[in-house]
Amino acid sequence: MTLYDHKPWLAAYADGVPAEIEPQTQSLVDMMDVSVGKYGKSVALEFFGATTTYAELGDQIDRAAEGLRRLGVTKGDRVALVLPNCPQHVVAFYAALRLGAVVVEHNPLYTAKELRHQFEDHGAKVSIVWDKVYDTVAEFPSDIRQDRLISVTMTDEFPLLKRMALRLPISKAKASRALLTTTPASRRVYGWDKLVAGRRLSRHHPRPAVTDIALLQYTSGTTGSPKGAILSHGNLRSNAAQGRAWVAGLQEGKENFYGVLPLFHAYGMTLCLTFAMSIGARLVLFPKFDVDLVLAAAKRTPPTFMPAVPPIYEALARAAESRKRDLSGIRFAISGAMSLPVSTVRKWEKATGGLLVEGYGMTEASPIALGNPIGPTRRPGTVGVPFPSTEIRVVDPNDPHVERPVGEPGELLIRGPQVFRGYWRRPGDTAATLLPDGWLRTGDIVSMSEDGFVSVIDRMKEIIITGGFNVSPSEVEDTLLGHADIEGAAVVGLPRESGDETVCAAVVLRDGATFDPDAVREFCRQELASYKVPKRIIQVDVLPRSLIGKVLRREVREKLLADAD
Numbered sequence: 001m002t003l004y005d006h007k008p009w010l011a012a013y014a015d016g017v018p019a020e021i022e023p024q025t026q027s028l029v030d031m032m033d034v035s036v037g038k039y040g041k042s043v044a045l046e047f048f049g050a051t052t053t054y055a056e057l058g059d060q061i062d063r064a065a066e067g068l069r070r071l072g073v074t075k076g077d078r079v080a081l082v083l084p085n086c087p088q089h090v091v092a093f094y095a096a097l098r099l100g101a102v103v104v105e106h107n108p109l110y111t112a113k114e115l116r117h118q119f120e121d122h123g124a125k126v127s128i129v130w131d132k133v134y135d136t137v138a139e140f141p142s143d144i145r146q147d148r149l150i151s152v153t154m155t156d157e158f159p160l161l162k163r164m165a166l167r168l169p170i171s172k173a174k175a176s177r178a179l180l181t182t183t184p185a186s187r188r189v190y191g192w193d194k195l196v197a198g199r200r201l202s203r204h205h206p207r208p209a210v211t212d213i214a215l216l217q218y219t220s221g222t223t224g225s226p227k228g229a230i231l232s233h234g235n236l237r238s239n240a241a242q243g244r245a246w247v248a249g250l251q252e253g254k255e256n257f258y259g260v261l262p263l264f265h266a267y268g269m270t271l272c273l274t275f276a277m278s279i280g281a282r283l284v285l286f287p288k289f290d291v292d293l294v295l296a297a298a299k300r301t302p303p304t305f306m307p308a309v310p311p312i313y314e315a316l317a318r319a320a321e322s323r324k325r326d327l328s329g330i331r332f333a334i335s336g337a338m339s340l341p342v343s344t345v346r347k348w349e350k351a352t353g354g355l356l357v358e359g360y361g362m363t364e365a366s367p368i369a370l371g372n373p374i375g376p377t378r379r380p381g382t383v384g385v386p387f388p389s390t391e392i393r394v395v396d397p398n399d400p401h402v403e404r405p406v407g408e409p410g411e412l413l414i415r416g417p418q419v420f421r422g423y424w425r426r427p428g429d430t431a432a433t434l435l436p437d438g439w440l441r442t443g444d445i446v447s448m449s450e451d452g453f454v455s456v457i458d459r460m461k462e463i464i465i466t467g468g469f470n471v472s473p474s475e476v477e478d479t480l481l482g483h484a485d486i487e488g489a490a491v492v493g494l495p496r497e498s499g500d501e502t503v504c505a506a507v508v509l510r511d512g513a514t515f516d517p518d519a520v521r522e523f524c525r526q527e528l529a530s531y532k533v534p535k536r537i538i539q540v541d542v543l544p545r546s547l548i549g550k551v552l553r554r555e556v557r558e559k560l561l562a563d564a565d
Helices: 008-012 028-038 054-070 087-098 112-122 131-138 160-166 171-180 233-246 266-278 291-300 310-323 342-352 427-433 473-481 517-525 553-564
Strands: 043-047 050-053 078-082 102-106 126-130 148-152 213-219 227-232 256-259 282-285 305-308 332-335 355-361 368-371 391-396 399-403 410-415 440-448 454-459 464-466 469-471 486-495 501-509 536-539
Touching: 028 054, 028 087, 028 233, 028 266, 043 054, 043 087, 050 054, 054 087, 078 087, 078 112, 087 102, 087 148, 087 266, 087 282, 102 112, 112 131, 112 227, 126 131, 131 148, 160 171, 213 233, 213 266, 227 233, 233 266, 233 368, 256 266, 266 282, 266 305, 291 310, 305 310, 310 332, 310 342, 332 342, 342 355, 391 440, 399 410, 427 440, 464 486, 464 501, 469 473, 473 486, 473 501, 473 517, 486 553, 501 553, 517 536, 536 553
Parallel strands: 043 282, 078 102, 078 126, 102 213, 126 148, 256 282, 256 305, 305 332, 332 355, 501 536
Antiparallel strands: 043 050, 213 227, 355 368, 391 399, 391 410, 410 440, 440 454, 464 469, 486 501
């Protein structure tokens, strides 16, 4: 028996946090039904001041589920969501699950090429999409064209006065309206209002089991291009229960969660779509993070719990100080997706009087696996200790069956009820990531102290984390190599003070070509989401390669870091 088996981290748990959670018997549908019954009169969703109670939310979910059933959606079918944060997103998520269907989340800012790759992989025939991307999905080729495409106009959920203001014939209103909505080119658009206009789904309709697949969440994972992580109802319900256990000071039915993280991202999905709903919280939704929007909402509905990423905490703390805004109601905040600077913790806690702790997760773990205790034992600068019912090991990266002694760096392994079932139609990738005994290989190099606190040292994987999103270097390199002037490319991430990384590229030009980094970036924007486009591009004569010709990204990264100094 090793120190890992003794679980020394349990001594650091905050008061009231259990070592284990109960095995979950509820599906996410059961969980939502309980919240609707228990908190029916309480506000579930707030969107620019417009509110939806839990009873109203439950009714809308049942009507949307019946609408999807009439369109032919059955158990196991994939239902694609391409939506920003809005009330319809929440309804669509639970409506698809109610039928036993599998939700597939997508970033609505993806290009047609990026979306097509995922649609080709998961094969959904029914999609619910933001009206601004309706035409993009509608124009997919016949082999992946949708049986039914449902258009969502999120401004329909705005308060009446705000909807009227958007229709004003002035430039500011027109600009705002253009960012939020558009009219699809197709003359025969099946709108969201039609989907939810009918009767409710019969309560006798078969319900999903806790073991059924709930979600395909695309991630670059530990290697290669984006692939669909298979997450069951039990995985997601367990992670919500672990989060609830971790933040023991939350009051059920009384908290205000701020949904500044995108719901299509695993982090925002669990903390907002499942965790918040499981405790009857009011979820205040934002289509995107905007300091002005958040501060305006805070005057109306002060937040009490906020999951976010370091740049968001930095921006809000600075704005609160400069504008003399009160954020003191935020008792708990959890940071993830990138390293959290200790300086950010100090600024945030000074601005709010609450606690800001860092956690660790990955999509394949639903996503949260470790966190700093919500209390005096927290240790800024580390990612904390394992969640309840979560085991960890630190092992030899070349042989995951060989444990590393405490204090020595090694690859982090995770095992628990939140660990995924594998990658969709990718048995090889699954076998490389998920060991037969249930251990998840994270690809992250960490060290663990004798009392169980984990520090991330480096990543075996070369995935770049920027703004909380994963960027596959290979995907960006393939795009760069499609440029007529570029012969070779290497893409890496360089650290920023905010804790995340900047996407940078080194390129080799073809003979006679002229280096124009602005033109290259513009070319990339046609193929890639904006956060994937290299912020810095340098020209080099040659790229370092291994004996078999593989570009050595680590050497490229070291050169770029040296040049920056």
